[in-house]
Amino acid sequence: MGATAEIIVFYILAAVITVSSILAVTSRKMLRAATFLLVVLLCTAGLYLLLNYHFLAVVQLSVYAGGILILFIFAILLTSSKGDRSESHDRRRRIAAFAAALAGAVITIVATAKHKVLYGDNATILGDNEIPMKQIGHALIGDGKYEYLLSFEALSILLLACIIGGILIARKR
Amino acid sequence: MIPMEHYLIVSSIMFFVGLYGFLSRKNLLAILISIELILNSVEINFSVFNRYLFPEHMEGMFFSLFGIAISAAETAVAIAIIINVYRVTQEIDVRHIDKMKY
Numbered sequence: 001m002g003a004t005a006e007i008i009v010f011y012i013l014a015a016v017i018t019v020s021s022i023l024a025v026t027s028r029k030m031l032r033a034a035t036f037l038l039v040v041l042l043c044t045a046g047l048y049l050l051l052n053y054h055f056l057a058v059v060q061l062s063v064y065a066g067g068i069l070i071l072f073i074f075a076i077l078l079t080s081s082k083g084d085r086s087e088s089h090d091r092r093r094r095i096a097a098f099a100a101a102l103a104g105a106v107i108t109i110v111a112t113a114k115h116k117v118l119y120g121d122n123a124t125i126l127g128d129n130e131i132p133m134k135q136i137g138h139a140l141i142g143d144g145k146y147e148y149l150l151s152f153e154a155l156s157i158l159l160l161a162c163i164i165g166g167i168l169i170a171r172k173r
Numbered sequence: 174m175i176p177m178e179h180y181l182i183v184s185s186i187m188f189f190v191g192l193y194g195f196l197s198r199k200n201l202l203a204i205l206i207s208i209e210l211i212l213n214s215v216e217i218n219f220s221v222f223n224r225y226l227f228p229e230h231m232e233g234m235f236f237s238l239f240g241i242a243i244s245a246a247e248t249a250v251a252i253a254i255i256i257n258v259y260r261v262t263q264e265i266d267v268r269h270i271d272k273m274k275y
Contacts (some may be wrong), residue, residue, distance in 0.1 A: 027196025097196030105189035162246040170253035
């Protein structure tokens with residue numbers, strides 16, 4: 001992909017992310033909000049692809065867009081009683097929340113724009129050389145420096161605890 | 174080449190939109206959707222910093238990977254709790270959930 005095409009794709013993704021994340025938190029109907037969340041997650045996978053993190057993009061698609069969204073949609077369908085509409089807080093609360101979010105966003109964006117980060121043109125951003133799958137696999141289950149066997153196993157225990165906890169909390173008594 | 178700051182601006186917009194939703198919505202599931210936005214923006218930041226500043230390492234990518242897995246676990250448990258709350262009180266509006274079981 002040429003450099004210009006990459007830039008165009010990035011700005012399209014950025015615009016779609018901005019618009020649909022705003023819609024995801026403001027739309028009244030919960031199913032619609034979940035759909036906009038799906039759009040945000042898909043565009044995030046697109047950003048990972050632009051950064052040449054192919055494995056991360058696939059994980060994002062399969063775990064977030066495939067797994068979590070299904071959970072959300074089932075939960076919305078199970079808990080929607082009257083027309084699945086969700087009210088917002090009263091006006092004062094909304095304005096306070098908007099002011100807090102806007103102030104934080106302005107501070108962060110100004111700080112980001114003013115701060116010069118030094119980085120060179122490295123080949124991994126410019127070219128399309130992804131990290132080889134073999135290297136990722138070895139790093140995930142190795143126990144040396146910069147290898148992640150312990151956190152991988154801790155994560156699997158966390159997932160097991162979540163399965164048991166989820167069944168225990170949500171089952172009918 | 175896309176400047177790194179543009180990725181960071183996109184992710185900070187996503188973060189603060191999520192913050193707004195977290196503070197302004199009343200539905201528990203809408204609050205959970207906002208938390209997902211926040212987590213997602215943090216994961217973008219991890220991988221962007223990794224790719225631009227330390228391209229020969231993979232730490233940021235693995236942080237994002239573990240972050241995705243942990244947020245999946247967190248969402249599963251949170252949705253189980255929300256469904257249980259709905260079963261007890263017949264609604265998932267945070268204003269009306271002010272009673273514990275006993």
